[in-house]
Amino acid sequence: MCELLGMSFNLPVNPRISFRGFRLRGKYNRDGWGLAFYPDESAQIFKEPIKAGESALSEFLKNYTEIRSKIFIGHVRYASRGGISHKNTHPFSRELFGREYVFAHNGNLEYKDLELGSFKPIGETDSEHAFCHLLHCIKQRKVVDWKEEDFEWLAEKLIEINKYGSFNCIFSDGTHLFCYxxxxxxNNLRFVHRKPPYGKIKLLDDDWDIELDKDNFIDLSKxxxxxxxxxxxxxxxxxxxKWLKFEPGELIVFKDGRIIYSxxxxxxxxxxxxxxxxxxxxHRISLREISNKTGRSMEEVTRAVRSLLKKKYIRQDRRDVVEWYEESATFYTEPSRxxxxxxxxxxxxGD
Incomplete structure (x- = not known):
């Protein structure tokens, strides 16, 4: 199967540890590899239609410390649609509204019915076809600066594409990292939160050629x-x-090393x-009390409560005689969660 890698950090980082480990996954995904990142507003993509472990370019990149970015997208390919060629190797890129979008996909789609508009695939993969369709939809909606209502629309759009087959994807506009x-x-995605204080981690691949201590650990603080x-x-x-699994059908949007939407x-x-x-x-707590405790405006609190109700993390007290958006409406957390x-x-x- 193909495998995906994504990174979102608050500061530009070098992907030394993650790329070295991810690169070895090419042993089982022999038909191509790619790594994309953003040195500035534009994207840089390195990719080849060969096994990552046999690539001199990949070997160079895993040791090259000058690559730094807040966003990275990686892919190793096991060809299922389209021949083994550069044009069919992920990640793919296109410009839209002055932003360079980069996209990688894992899965198989019956994609013939997906409209493309002005975006045309160069290769033969279902992945690039889905990418062109997605950009066509974003263009139709006229999304230039992403807002929460756009994220909600995007989640529904990705679920709609998912109806055509199996679909995991990671893509970026250079500011956000979208992961579905x-x-x-x-092949559900998973994620880990890297934050200080940094300690030691154990590598799951025993043949990583990275500086380890005698117990096969690496000290992240260094x-x-x-x-x-x-x-x-x-x-x-x-x-x-501690890696956490995505929920089925979950879209998480990362920005500057934070989760800003799910x-x-x-x-x-x-x-x-x-x-x-x-x-x-x-005890149960009202919208007004939440606003006072958090220092957030009533508008912000109401928007957050609406989202938490939709995600079933909280309930409105059934003794209330007002609508959920009234200042005196009261809430408590869902007991089962x-x-x-x-x-x-x-x-x-960070406790």
């Missing part, structure tokens, strides 16, 4: 700047860290602040 995991659980924080997304875990879980920032306020309250919420709170606070 198949709605039927096919690899990362203390202010660096972000996420790594992959088809399979690369390390022994259609399945609370996003960092406003939604988590509101959820924490509700969970820590010893409190353990999950506590884990999210612990991860969010």
């Amino acid at each position: 995991s198949d709605k039927n659980g096919y 690899e990362k700047e203390p202010e660096q924080t972000g996420y790594i997304i992959a088809t399979r875990e690369l390390t022994d860290e 259609n399945k879980r609370p996003s960092e920032g406003m939604e988590m602040d509101v959820l924490i306020a509700i969970r820590r309250s010893p 409190r353990r999950e919420i506590d884990e999210l709170m612990s991860s969010y606070s």
Whole structure:
């Protein structure tokens, strides 16, 4: 099967550890490899239709420390649609509204009915066809600067594409990293949060040629700047860290090393602040009280509560005689999800 890699950090980083491990996944995905990143507003893509482990270019990149970016997208290919060639090797790129989009996909789609508009594939893959269709839809919607309502629309659009087959994808506009995991659980993506204080991690691939201690560990504190924080997304875990699985049909949008949107879980920032306020309250809590506790405006709190209700993390108290958006409406956390919420709170606070 093909495998995907994504990275989103708050500061430009070198993908030394993640790329070295991911590159070895090319042993089982022999038909091509690619790595894309953004040195500035434009994208740089290195890719070849050969096994990553046999590539002199790939060998050079894994040791080249001058590559730095806040966003990376990687792919190793096992050909299922289209011949083994450069034009069929991921990631693919196109310009739209002055932004350079980069896209990689894992899965198989029956794609003939997907409209393309002005975007035409160069190769023969279902992946590039889906990418062109997606850009056509974004162009039709006129999305230049992404907003939360656009993320919600995108989640529905990706689920719609997913109806044509198996579909995991990672793509970027140079600012956001969009990661979608198949709605039927096919090769679901997973992610890990990298943040200080950094300790040691154990590598899952025993033949990584990287500086290890005698127990096959690497000390991240020697690899990362203390202010660096972000996420790594992959088809399979690369390390022994606590990787979390995407929910089926989940879209997570990362920006500057933070989760700013998910259609399945609370996003960092406003939604988590509101959820924490509700969970820590010893009794039901009103919208007005949440606003006072979090220092957020009523508009922000109402928007977060709407999202958390939709994702089934909270409930409105049934004794209320007002609508959920009224200041006096009261809420409590969903009892069946409190353990999950506590884990999210612990991860969010760094406890």
